Amino acid sequence: MQKQFTVSTSPHLRDSATTSSIMLEVCLALLPAGIMGILFFGFGALLVIAACVLTCVIAEYLWEKHTHKPITIKDGSAILTGLLLAYNLPPTAPIWLCIVGSAIAIIIVKQFFGGLGQNFLNPALAARAILMVSWAGIMTTFIKPEFMGFLGGGADAVSVATPLALGQSPANYSLWQLIIGDIPGTIGETSKLALLLGGVYLMWRRIIDWRTPVCFIATAFVLFLISTGKLWDAASNQSAIYQILSGGLFLGAFFMATDYVTSPITKTGKIIMGVGCGALLFVIRSYSSYVEGCSFAILLMNVITPLIDRFTPAHPFGEVKRHE
Amino acid sequence: MKKRFPGGIHPKEGPGGKAVTSACPIEVLPPPARVVIPMSQHIGAPCSPTVKVGDKVKIGQVIGEKTGFVSASIHASVSGTVKSISPCIVANGTTVPSVCIDNDFKDEWIELAPPPEDTPLSELCNMAGLVGLGGATFPTAVKVVPPKGTVIDTVILNGAECEPYLSADHRLMLERPQDVLGGLRLIMASLSAKSAYIGIEMNKPDAIGKLTELTKDDSNITIVPLPVNYPQGGEKQLIYAVTKRTVPAGALPSAVGCLVCNVGTSAALYKVKTTGQPVIDRVTTIAGRVARPGNYLVRIGTQIADLIEAAGGILPEAKQLIYGGPMMGMAINRTDIPVTKGCSGITIVAFDAMEEHESPCIRCGRCASVCPMLLMPTLIDHAARKRNFTEAERLGAMNCIECGSCTYVCPAKRSLTQSCRISKRMITAARKKGGK
Numbered sequence: 195m196q197k198q199f200t201v202s203t204s205p206h207l208r209d210s211a212t213t214s215s216i217m218l219e220v221c222l223a224l225l226p227a228g229i230m231g232i233l234f235f236g237f238g239a240l241l242v243i244a245a246c247v248l249t250c251v252i253a254e255y256l257w258e259k260h261t262h263k264p265i266t267i268k269d270g271s272a273i274l275t276g277l278l279l280a281y282n283l284p285p286t287a288p289i290w291l292c293i294v295g296s297a298i299a300i301i302i303v304k305q306f307f308g309g310l311g312q313n314f315l316n317p318a319l320a321a322r323a324i325l326m327v328s329w330a331g332i333m334t335t336f337i338k339p340e341f342m343g344f345l346g347g348g349a350d351a352v353s354v355a356t357p358l359a360l361g362q363s364p365a366n367y368s369l370w371q372l373i374i375g376d377i378p379g380t381i382g383e384t385s386k387l388a389l390l391l392g393g394v395y396l397m398w399r400r401i402i403d404w405r406t407p408v409c410f411i412a413t414a415f416v417l418f419l420i421s422t423g424k425l426w427d428a429a430s431n432q433s434a435i436y437q438i439l440s441g442g443l444f445l446g447a448f449f450m451a452t453d454y455v456t457s458p459i460t461k462t463g464k465i466i467m468g469v470g471c472g473a474l475l476f477v478i479r480s481y482s483s484y485v486e487g488c489s490f491a492i493l494l495m496n497v498i499t500p501l502i503d504r505f506t507p508a509h510p511f512g513e514v515k516r517h518e
Numbered sequence: 519m520k521k522r523f524p525g526g527i528h529p530k531e532g533p534g535g536k537a538v539t540s541a542c543p544i545e546v547l548p549p550p551a552r553v554v555i556p557m558s559q560h561i562g563a564p565c566s567p568t569v570k571v572g573d574k575v576k577i578g579q580v581i582g583e584k585t586g587f588v589s590a591s592i593h594a595s596v597s598g599t600v601k602s603i604s605p606c607i608v609a610n611g612t613t614v615p616s617v618c619i620d621n622d623f624k625d626e627w628i629e630l631a632p633p634p635e636d637t638p639l640s641e642l643c644n645m646a647g648l649v650g651l652g653g654a655t656f657p658t659a660v661k662v663v664p665p666k667g668t669v670i671d672t673v674i675l676n677g678a679e680c681e682p683y684l685s686a687d688h689r690l691m692l693e694r695p696q697d698v699l700g701g702l703r704l705i706m707a708s709l710s711a712k713s714a715y716i717g718i719e720m721n722k723p724d725a726i727g728k729l730t731e732l733t734k735d736d737s738n739i740t741i742v743p744l745p746v747n748y749p750q751g752g753e754k755q756l757i758y759a760v761t762k763r764t765v766p767a768g769a770l771p772s773a774v775g776c777l778v779c780n781v782g783t784s785a786a787l788y789k790v791k792t793t794g795q796p797v798i799d800r801v802t803t804i805a806g807r808v809a810r811p812g813n814y815l816v817r818i819g820t821q822i823a824d825l826i827e828a829a830g831g832i833l834p835e836a837k838q839l840i841y842g843g844p845m846m847g848m849a850i851n852r853t854d855i856p857v858t859k860g861c862s863g864i865t866i867v868a869f870d871a872m873e874e875h876e877s878p879c880i881r882c883g884r885c886a887s888v889c890p891m892l893l894m895p896t897l898i899d900h901a902a903r904k905r906n907f908t909e910a911e912r913l914g915a916m917n918c919i920e921c922g923s924c925t926y927v928c929p930a931k932r933s934l935t936q937s938c939r940i941s942k943r944m945i946t947a948a949r950k951k952g953g954k
Contacts, residue, residue, distance in 0.1 A: 197832065197836070198851060199836070199837065199838055199839040199849065199850070199851040200837055200838050200849065200851075200870045200871075200872050201838075201849045201850065201851050202838070202849050202870075202871045202872050203849075203933060203935070203936045203939070204840075204844075204845060204846050204847060204848065204849070204920075204922050204935065205529075205844060205845040205846070205871075205922030205923075205925050205926050205935065206838055206840050206844040206845070206847065206849060206865075206867055206869065206871055207529050207530070207682065207844045207845060207867070207869065207922075207926055208869070208871060208874065208925070208926055208928075208931065209527075209529075209530075209926055209927050209928075209929075210530070211884075211927070211929045212929050212930075212931070213877055213880055213929045213930050215929070216880075216882065216929050266877070269877065271880075309878065310877070310878050310880060311878035311879050311880050311881065311930075312878070403883070454880045454881045454882045454883070455880055455881050457881075459881055459883045459886055459894065459896070459897075460883075460886070460894075507894075507913075508886065508892055508893060508894045508913070508914070509892060510767055510891050510892050510893055510914035510917040511523075511524065511754065511758075511764065511767070511890065511891045511892045511917065512754065512764045512765050512766045512767045512769070512891075512917070513766075513767050513914070513917075
């Protein structure tokens with residue numbers, strides 16, 4: 195018999211990148227920040243990360259099994275959601291909180307809306323927001339970082355205020371501490387150096403677009419520069435550099451505001467997303483009772499993403515203006 | 519000047535690609551025992567056969583006469599006896615009335631003579647049955663007569679050959695550069711065009727070098743090295759890259775004073791001018807998973823099986839047989855399909871797109887970032903799947919050039935190009951129905 199050939203529509207070549215390869219590369223880019231978190235906050239951080247990732251994957255599997263849908267845990271998106279949620283939790287978060295948060299992220303925020311590609315909010319951030327308003331105490335208790343502290347053994351974790359929560363009191367944290375991550379905070383947000391490394395990797399690999407993170411950070415920087423009038427002030431947290439290096443801004447700018455599903459597609463849209471996030475973050479940090487506004491800023495922008503997409507349509511090459 | 523159009527991709531080739539074939543000189547494929555010559559090898563009205571079963575024909579004899587303004591006559595490519603005139607399956611899966619000729623191997627030509635010096639260009643094209651040999655197969659006679667009121671000041675020869683695996687144009691530019699330039703000068707003279715460009719991708723430095731050398735005394739012909747970026751050879755993309763002129767959506771290149779022509783078409787035009795020989799053969803690449811990939815001068819109507827045999831047969835790992843290149847070619851599953859005027863290559867790949875299952879769109883935007891027409895393929899895909907073709911039209915689906923870049927990059931492996939194709943067909947049908 196003559197050899198049979200498959201007949202399909204062109205193109206007959208495909209790029210090697212797949213949804214799962216992209217997800218895993220984002221996970222890879224998140225790795226340095228996680229390692230720094232574990233080094234500064236100890237094994238507790240590792241435990242939180244493991245609990246979140248595992249629960250997310252299991253929750254996705256169980257839900258899809260239960261609803262007779264194709265099992266999609268291999269696409270890596272649940273792993274990524276777990277990682278991002280863990281990075282947004284304090285290192286002292288109890289395991290039950292990790293499990294509740296992960297289940298909310300996967301089942302309520304993602305699967306209720308139709309699974310991968312259909313959720314209108316970033317699952318990790320929405321889950322964090324729910325945990326934040328439900329268990330505010332646990333969610334805002336942070337410990338003092340101690341580099342490789344787990345080797346010394348035994349020292350009890352000390353509750354301290356984050357750089358942003360210091361308010362007008364003299365800042366205890368140097369520029370170096372803010373950059374390297376030697377500050378209290380959630381597991382993955384503290385080391386700006388590690389986050390920048392991951393972010394630059396993703397931009398170099400063209401997995402994320404530079405527009406959103408650059409506009410996000412630049413907008414926040416400019417607004418804080420105007421409002422505080424200072425580039426850097428060793429005596430307080432009221433300076434532009436201090437503000438952009440504190441809290442979840444870097445984690446949000448590189449890894450959350452750039453989430454494909456919940457951010458605009460067009461280049462103009464991505465700029466609006468970045469500027470909007472930066473402006474909302476400034477407003478929340480400056481005028482609300484919350485000291486940190488990154489999560490809510492991104493979530494609010496997620497909500498208006500369909501609107502942004504609607505008002506920033508693509509202009510085809512050689513488009514002729516239609517006179518109607 | 520930055521010679522770059524927006525978007526584009528860099529498709530990865532498998533074994534037997536350009537790296538191999540571009541070094542293979544054009545070999546003459548011996549005329550086969552039988553040729554199958556379809557009566558429609560071009561865009562436009564099909565030809566009507568002028569021969570009967572049993573007729574003796576000579577090479578170059580007209581066997582299919584053009585029946586409309588947009589049409590191109592067809593010539594016998596071997597001498598011998600007309601065996602049958604019956605519908606045969608062609609590459610796109612349709613059946614077309616075809617003239618089968620049994621070769622008598624006498625290689626008898628009709629009397630060839632160069633046409634009179636003052637023959638108009640369109641008449642030359644008509645004599646040769648010339649169509650766009652790059653693959654678009656638009657009758658050249660129609661193209662070289664600009665619409666009333668438009669002036670063509672720039673002629674661009676397309677030597678980009680951006681399609682992976684193929685190297686037919688590359689070899690032609692290397693081996694018959696004088697024909698390519700001769701044809702170009704004919705077009706320029708006919709249209710009184712002031713300037714001409716030959717756009718060639720930078721992965722063909724030898725061709726760029728050769729043509730630059732040959733045109734160094736021609737102040738109005740410029741060889742333009744172009745970045746290697748698929749679909750560099752797209753008409754609108756090429757015009758933009760070379761002249762920075764943007765062809766308005768829905769308009770022809772003549773709207774911006776340009777005429778784009780494939781290098782093969784130009785060489786064929788020169789041949790008819792100097793010898794009177796019509797299009798009876800063409801250079802075709804056979805690439806990918808065959809024993810000996812290469813470039814062949816193939817008689818029109820040669821069945822693909824003969825070409826495959828010349829290339830030493832298909833390797834066992836082959837999964838798809840493609841008529842054309844892998845990005846825009848058509849997958850076929852039979853080897854009795856004839857090589858026609860627009861067949862720039864046969865590609866055999868070990869990759870099977872049907873084995874990859876699609877997953878939901880993650881809105882990564884890669885399709886939009888590579889689209890050379892700056893469309894949003896994923897949104898057109900969403901609209902097409904909901905059969906909302908009004909929305910697809912609003913999103914500019916009609917601008918799609920079906921280059922396949924969006925499907926190539928899609929990490930979710932969605933058939934975005936196909937959705938655009940369906941949208942275009944449905945929109946066109948709706949417009950016809952609406953009487954527009």
